[in-house]
Amino acid sequence: MRIGELAARAGTTTRTLRYYESRGLLSARRTGNGYRTYDENDLKLLRQIRTLQDFGFDLEETRPFVECLRAGHPEGDSCPASLQVYRRKLDELDALIGELRAVREKVGQQLARAESARDEPAADAVAPGGPEPVCELGGELR
Amino acid sequence: MRIGELAARAGTTTRTLRYYESRGLLSARRTGNGYRTYDENDLKLLRQIRTLQDFGFDLEETRPFVECLRAGHPEGDSCPASLQVYRRKLDELDALIGELRAVREKVGQQLARAESARDEPAADAVAPGGPEPVCELGGELR
DNA sequence: CCTTGCCTTGACGCCTACGTCAAGGCTTAC
DNA sequence: GTAAGCCTTGACGTAGGCGTCAAGGCAAGG
Numbered sequence: 001m002r003i004g005e006l007a008a009r010a011g012t013t014t015r016t017l018r019y020y021e022s023r024g025l026l027s028a029r030r031t032g033n034g035y036r037t038y039d040e041n042d043l044k045l046l047r048q049i050r051t052l053q054d055f056g057f058d059l060e061e062t063r064p065f066v067e068c069l070r071a072g073h074p075e076g077d078s079c080p081a082s083l084q085v086y087r088r089k090l091d092e093l094d095a096l097i098g099e100l101r102a103v104r105e106k107v108g109q110q111l112a113r114a115e116s117a118r119d120e121p122a123a124d125a126v127a128p129g130g131p132e133p134v135c136e137l138g139g140e141l142r
Numbered sequence: 143m144r145i146g147e148l149a150a151r152a153g154t155t156t157r158t159l160r161y162y163e164s165r166g167l168l169s170a171r172r173t174g175n176g177y178r179t180y181d182e183n184d185l186k187l188l189r190q191i192r193t194l195q196d197f198g199f200d201l202e203e204t205r206p207f208v209e210c211l212r213a214g215h216p217e218g219d220s221c222p223a224s225l226q227v228y229r230r231k232l233d234e235l236d237a238l239i240g241e242l243r244a245v246r247e248k249v250g251q252q253l254a255r256a257e258s259a260r261d262e263p264a265a266d267a268v269a270p271g272g273p274e275p276v277c278e279l280g281g282e283l284r
Numbered sequence: 285c286c287t288t289g290c291c292t293t294g295a296c297g298c299c300t301a302c303g304t305c306a307a308g309g310c311t312t313a314c
Numbered sequence: 315g316t317a318a319g320c321c322t323t324g325a326c327g328t329a330g331g332c333g334t335c336a337a338g339g340c341a342a343g344g
Contacts, residue, residue: 015334093242
């Protein structure tokens with residue numbers, strides 16, 4: 001099949017396939033007129049890449065899976081290098097999730113604090129002599 | 143104080159401050175020779191921005207906080223627009239954390255499956271006639 | 285013959301938050 | 315006077331994964 005069909009069958013674009021090729025992840029034979037040709041094996045390769053991309057893997061991280069399939073293994077993750085990538089990704093995800101949860105906590109606390117502060121105005125907020133600050137996008141006022 | 147000192151006191155760089163200024167987030171008076179001058183208020187503003195940035199807020203998302211401080215409020219989150227940003231960010235974080243946890247689950251399952259598959263070789267993996275696939279970066283072999 | 289639709293390579297655009305270099309001016313210390 | 319260290323604006327570079335023209339070739343249908 002040619003590039004358009006492969007792209008369609010994998011739910012992506014020809015631009016993406018050429019990009020993968022430029023990165024050395026997807027190779028193609030050529031017909032007499034220079035058109036790229038692919039087979040079912042290439043589709044399998046491409047689907048492996050796309051699946052990992054959907055998981056948030058960098059393109060470079062998909063390389064071991066691709067090479068594993070190219071080496072003739074039944075699955076992209078049949079090789080130790082691929083398993084290593086899985087493990088690194090799990091660590092990354094755990095770390096990232098942990099950080100995000102910490103941030104979520106802090107932001108939640110900030111919101112709670114700010115909301116309660118709105119109810120009990122600070123002593124210096126209405127200190128005599130200063131003009132009343134006005135919120136820029138509050139609407140209604142004025 | 144001048145830009146270098148402000149940057150140092152906020153733990154950032156002069157480039158960053160000029161960038162913020164170009165984005166309209168940080169303004170500066172000028173001395174006779176054209177140097178930027180800042181006061182303690184600017185430092186407070188800058189610290190507000192930096193704190194939010196550390197939380198992963200986009201620069202644009204810090205704008206309501208900055209304008210709130212500029213309007214004379216005691217805190218950057220003393221304005222409803224800032225609270226809105228907090229809430230949106232909480233939603234985003236919850237959604238993101240949820241997605242990441244789902245991905246983490248799937249990757250974990252993939253890893254488990256691939257590891258167990260390694261122990262019990264597939265029936266077709268050693269089908270007679272096909273050459274033994276070789277892992278590219280396994281070392282040792284050969 | 286002409287249009288349509290697929291293909292080719294090349295190359296700039298995007299987006300964020302700056303890093304980094306270039307060329308030059310001001311001030312201060314020595 | 316000159317070197318050091320601060321400042322100025324301008325402008326290109328980075329990273330990732332493509333999107334989006336541009337200009338042109340090839341094949342098939344009418």
